Amino acid sequence: MNAVMESVRIPATGVLLEADVAVPDPARGVVLFAHGSGSSRLSPRNRFVAGELRTVGIGTVLADLLTREEENVDTVTGTLRFDIGMLAGRLLDLADWLRGYEPAAGLGHGLFGASTGAAAALVAAAARPDTIRAVVSRGGRPDLAEGSLASVRQPTLLIVGGRDHEVLRLNREAMREIPGETRLDVVPGATHLFEEPGALDRVAHLAADWFTRHLAA
Structure with a gap:
């Protein structure tokens, strides 16, 4: 399968964000990744999932939501990774940029969020019901998106490890607040x-199936 693959710098409010973009040809849709606490576009787990998505014809955008300077500050303070409003705003900036990116023209957009990044993805989805078509959360913290959950109408898949007891409880509670189609998949023993x-393989399979179903035009 042919693919456009490049590293770019994408403008967001007041900053430039480093991103790795890959769009297969042909493509079924494209997914923006929102990384979790203290992570980046180099996250091996998200890069693995992104690679699996591309094998089924789904483009991926792996972007740093913090600049290098901000990452240095966050390493010391641990505060920016929990600034869900800022992270969601940057996801929206990335989504707006993607609408004008020629290799992805006309493709449906999805969001894949991990941990705190899942909260940012849910806030962004609530703000863009017209362009974001589906959301997948891996080990997410939907409770941090509390004020936006009632406005998430896109199909939303919540994936949680069976041994991640507190996060599993938080996701079950979030399901009751999200009005759109919502499914919880628990990965046994994870x-x-x-x-x-095998746990991450299961995550990638579930995400690929969800986005394949919901991103097609």
């Missing part, structure tokens, strides 16, 4: 980072 053998 902990928060899905490091157990």
